[in-house]
Amino acid sequence: MMNQMVRHNTSSDDQPPAIEALLERLRTSHPDMSGWTVVSMTGRSRDFLHHQIHTRVGGLLPAVLSFDDYRTSRIAEATGGRAALPVEDALLRLHGLRCREEGRSLPPANTERLLSFLSTIAEFSVTREELRSLDRIGLEQIERIDGFFSLLDSFRSSLAGEGLFYPPFEAGRFAGLKPAANDLFFGLPLMTPASQSFFRRIPRERLYVDAPFFGSAMPGEPPGYESALSLMRRLGLPERRVAGQGLAFSELSERAGLPALLAQEIDAFLRAPRSDGEQLFIVPLDERLSFYLWQLLFRPLGNRINFAPWLPFTHFAPAQRLAQAVRGKTGLMEVRRDLVAELTARWSDLDEADRSACEGAITLCDTLERLRPLMGREWAALSEYLISAKKLRLRGRRSAPIQVVGLGDVTGIPFGRAVIAPMNSGIFPSKSFSGPYLNLIHLSRLYRTQYEAEDLALRQFLAFGNTAHIVALYDQASGAAPSPHFSFLATEFGQTAVKRRLAPTPFTVPEGRLVIENTAELKEKLQRHIWSFTSLQKFFTCPCRFILEDIEKIHPPACFEEKEGAGLLIGNFLHRFFADLKDHPPAVEKWQERFDAAWEGDRDLMEKLPDQAARKAIVRSFLSDIAAWELETGRPLLFSDSVTGTELKLTASFGEGGRYQLQGRIDRLQSEGEGLLITDLKYKEKTEVSEKTKLFELVDKPDAFDDRFQLVIYAYLALKNKMVTPGNLGVAYVFLRPKVRGDYEGRLSEEDLAACDATLDKIAQRLDAFLSQESFLPNFHAAGCNYCFHKALCLKPDLYRTGGKPW
Numbered sequence: 001m002m003n004q005m006v007r008h009n010t011s012s013d014d015q016p017p018a019i020e021a022l023l024e025r026l027r028t029s030h031p032d033m034s035g036w037t038v039v040s041m042t043g044r045s046r047d048f049l050h051h052q053i054h055t056r057v058g059g060l061l062p063a064v065l066s067f068d069d070y071r072t073s074r075i076a077e078a079t080g081g082r083a084a085l086p087v088e089d090a091l092l093r094l095h096g097l098r099c100r101e102e103g104r105s106l107p108p109a110n111t112e113r114l115l116s117f118l119s120t121i122a123e124f125s126v127t128r129e130e131l132r133s134l135d136r137i138g139l140e141q142i143e144r145i146d147g148f149f150s151l152l153d154s155f156r157s158s159l160a161g162e163g164l165f166y167p168p169f170e171a172g173r174f175a176g177l178k179p180a181a182n183d184l185f186f187g188l189p190l191m192t193p194a195s196q197s198f199f200r201r202i203p204r205e206r207l208y209v210d211a212p213f214f215g216s217a218m219p220g221e222p223p224g225y226e227s228a229l230s231l232m233r234r235l236g237l238p239e240r241r242v243a244g245q246g247l248a249f250s251e252l253s254e255r256a257g258l259p260a261l262l263a264q265e266i267d268a269f270l271r272a273p274r275s276d277g278e279q280l281f282i283v284p285l286d287e288r289l290s291f292y293l294w295q296l297l298f299r300p301l302g303n304r305i306n307f308a309p310w311l312p313f314t315h316f317a318p319a320q321r322l323a324q325a326v327r328g329k330t331g332l333m334e335v336r337r338d339l340v341a342e343l344t345a346r347w348s349d350l351d352e353a354d355r356s357a358c359e360g361a362i363t364l365c366d367t368l369e370r371l372r373p374l375m376g377r378e379w380a381a382l383s384e385y386l387i388s389a390k391k392l393r394l395r396g397r398r399s400a401p402i403q404v405v406g407l408g409d410v411t412g413i414p415f416g417r418a419v420i421a422p423m424n425s426g427i428f429p430s431k432s433f434s435g436p437y438l439n440l441i442h443l444s445r446l447y448r449t450q451y452e453a454e455d456l457a458l459r460q461f462l463a464f465g466n467t468a469h470i471v472a473l474y475d476q477a478s479g480a481a482p483s484p485h486f487s488f489l490a491t492e493f494g495q496t497a498v499k500r501r502l503a504p505t506p507f508t509v510p511e512g513r514l515v516i517e518n519t520a521e522l523k524e525k526l527q528r529h530i531w532s533f534t535s536l537q538k539f540f541t542c543p544c545r546f547i548l549e550d551i552e553k554i555h556p557p558a559c560f561e562e563k564e565g566a567g568l569l570i571g572n573f574l575h576r577f578f579a580d581l582k583d584h585p586p587a588v589e590k591w592q593e594r595f596d597a598a599w600e601g602d603r604d605l606m607e608k609l610p611d612q613a614a615r616k617a618i619v620r621s622f623l624s625d626i627a628a629w630e631l632e633t634g635r636p637l638l639f640s641d642s643v644t645g646t647e648l649k650l651t652a653s654f655g656e657g658g659r660y661q662l663q664g665r666i667d668r669l670q671s672e673g674e675g676l677l678i679t680d681l682k683y684k685e686k687t688e689v690s691e692k693t694k695l696f697e698l699v700d701k702p703d704a705f706d707d708r709f710q711l712v713i714y715a716y717l718a719l720k721n722k723m724v725t726p727g728n729l730g731v732a733y734v735f736l737r738p739k740v741r742g743d744y745e746g747r748l749s750e751e752d753l754a755a756c757d758a759t760l761d762k763i764a765q766r767l768d769a770f771l772s773q774e775s776f777l778p779n780f781h782a783a784g785c786n787y788c789f790h791k792a793l794c795l796k797p798d799l800y801r802t803g804g805k806p807w
């Protein structure tokens with residue numbers, strides 16, 4: 001592959017590359033080029049462009065601006081010299097406005113989403129009428145849509161009153177502007193309606209755009225699906241056709257193979273003879289991996305690498321120190337002083353990333369202090385949000401042999417080889433924007449514009465390389481196939497995607513399985529452990545998992561962590577909601593208004609559930625149905641007004657002689673006739689259980705620990721704590737997503753309840769048996785094993801698919 005030199009854009013009969021033509025033009029004014037303004041219109045390519053002009057022409061440089069900066073300065077002129085508001089300030093002001101209007105604190109993440117949504121509709125000139133006339137828009141939605149536009153208008157006018165503007169909200173003004181006489185333009189911007197209108201006024205002799213290349217199988221006319229070809233034809237710009245024999249396409253089975261593949265590519269590139277200045281460009285397309293790739297693969301390469309993508313600030317110690325200072329309400333200036341002293345004393349010990357994190361933290365201290373008056377009472381929440389959202393950029397050498405870049409960063413710069421990975425559905429091309437009322441079906445122009453820009457960036461980038469390796473991930477676990485874009489490209493260039501089985505070296509060799517010795521120390525820890533239903537379930541089904549998670553406290557790296565599922569977030573909210581509702585009888589009448597206020601004020605839901613409005617309607621309808629049924633039948637269960645206690649944390653000993661400890665948190669205790677009922681709320685559908693087998697007989701089952709043991713444990717704890725007496729007690733799950741109307745209850749049978757003490761004794765005996773073992777082995781048949789994060793530690797067979805059916 002490395003020997004196939006196919007430099008696509010440099011044959012003699014071609015137009016010179018756009019960068020060469022631009023430099024040539026600038027040379028005519030050398031050495032004083034300061035009269036020109038060069039606008040880099042693609043992505044973040046401004047820095048690369050500046051580097052090219054600086055190193056290849058030199059002299060008194062022109063102003064080199066990114067498209068965003070250029071647009072902002074032109075809009076500022078057009079508004080009579082109003083000052084542009086940076087995105088951080090805009091967020092804080094909008095947040096302040098919303099909190100004031102609603103008279104309560106709101107989660108900053110929610111405002112951030114709203115700001116991004118409003119920016120998108122302003123950038124793409126989406127009108128109020130357009131949204132109001134969409135299908136299936138009811139009165140409530142119309143009010144919401146009007147609310148968005150009123151907020152947009154009031155925010156814009158409040159800024160204008162202070163002589164300010166927020167550039168994305170004023171994008172429409174740019175449409176009416178003309179380029180100045182000494183402006184030169186390089187590349188293409190994202191073609192929103194306003195950019196397109198401005199773009200059409202750029203004289204062709206001041207526009208420098210590289211022709212993207214298309215494969216020979218690309219139809220002559222733009223195909224039915226989105227493609228950069230349609231964009232080029234619309235703008236009347238040139239295109240090129242090539243055979244594409246320098247391209248290779250691979251499919252990897254899992255993310256773990258990516259570092260291995262990149263390591264192979266880097267190794268091959270650095271070892272092979274190469275011409276002076278030849279570079280390997282790596283374009284990583286999975287942001288969640290960037291920190292780990294940096295730590296494990298790129299950082300050790302020192303100055304042989306330039307890492308241009310951002311790194312998450314929160315992964316570095318200074319970010320944690322800042323967050324702690326905000327939470328602990330200690331002065332930020334103290335942390336700032338320490339960071340400055342540390343940076344000065346340890347400058348030469350720190351590497352680029354640590355230095356950058358330290359500097360970033362110092363700057364952020366200043367920013368947070370500067371913005372404090374804008375944040376008011378929301379200061380702590382907003383500061384924490386800004387710390388978590390901050391990104392770090394490193395300053396590497398543009399001449400380093402390995403350049404890690406983003407697409408659109410480096411258009412027009414020749415390179416030896418490129419690796420672009422992983423081109424997956426939803427990552428690149430990026431997911432279509434989705435916000436309230438705006439999605440792929442409603443407003444395909446957003447999707448088309450974004451897609452065409454990304455397709456163009458890829459094709460222009462590839463046009464300057466000798467060879468390129470494009471990689472997609474075929475994720476068998478989730479059944480996700482590589483993106484259609486990947487498949488279209490392979491077909492267009494007449495290449496076959498090769499399935500490759502790659503895993504990082506350390507993970508290919510381990511054999512056998514984990515054996516955890518039951519040392520005296522471990523035995524003692526297990527003996528003293530305060531058991532709960534969850535920990536017993538884990539220990540009995542896979543003791544290794546329990547020991548790794550609960551005793552050794554091993555957490556998976558952040559990139560493996562799933563976002564909290566919607567079901568879990570809603571379930572937790574409902575627990576809090578019903579705990580509070582018990583103080584507001586009659587619950588069946590008062591719940592609705594309290595539900596709305598509690599939902600809207602719940603920070604977790606607002607921050608972590610992007611589709612919370614739709615989820616709210618669903619949860620509300622489930623609860624309404626249950627409330628209506630309970631009213632009709634006169635059998636209050638969920639909306640009972642005789643709840644005597646909620647969230648009761650109880651402990652007790654169990655096993656003969658009280659040799660083990662048990663704990664549990666009972667959701668609710670409520671009266672039921674003459675007796676009491678323990679209820680546990682579950683935001684899920686009812687699970688059917690067979691009553692034939694008694695729970696007592698299931699204690700020793702090796703692979704599963706029945707959910708109903710949770711109810712037995714609650715009954716045991718309530719009895720031992722003398723909160724209830726035998727004979728007047730019931731225990732039940734209340735399922736909040738019923739399949740069948742009226743079927744909400746999953747009650748523990750009388751026999752299982754009566755055998756409560758005996759069952760706990762048997763659990764103690766099973767613990768005895770476990771504790772007397774010499775060692776613990778993983779149980780690959782455990783329920784939940786497929787979703788466990790410790791597969792790489794316990795060496796679950798076939799984890800890395802070293803054998804079996806080829807995929």
Ligand code: SF4
Binds near residue numbers: 780786796
């Ligand atoms: S992967 Fe399975 S066997 Fe391994 S620790 Fe987790 S649950 Fe146990």
